[in-house]
Amino acid sequence: MRKFINYCKESYVELTQKVTWPSWQELQARAGLVMIATVIIAIALGIIDFAFQNLMTAIYKL
Numbered sequence: 001m002r003k004f005i006n007y008c009k010e011s012y013v014e015l016t017q018k019v020t021w022p023s024w025q026e027l028q029a030r031a032g033l034v035m036i037a038t039v040i041i042a043i044a045l046g047i048i049d050f051a052f053q054n055l056m057t058a059i060y061k062l
Helices: 002-018 024-060
Strands: none
16 A cells, blocks of 8 residues: 555656646647647548448449
8 A cells, every 4th residue: 555655646746846748828739730630530531431432332233
């Protein structure tokens, strides 16, 4: 049990004193980038899904 308590204390110290957290502006910029990338990937996957759906429909009709 002592090891676990020591681990929790060291983790807290590391997160509060040793980690460099991004500024609010950096955080917003990165969040925006993630949202844009997510939309682009979703559109690309939708196009690929549509193409494969049409391809499979054409193959099954043969």
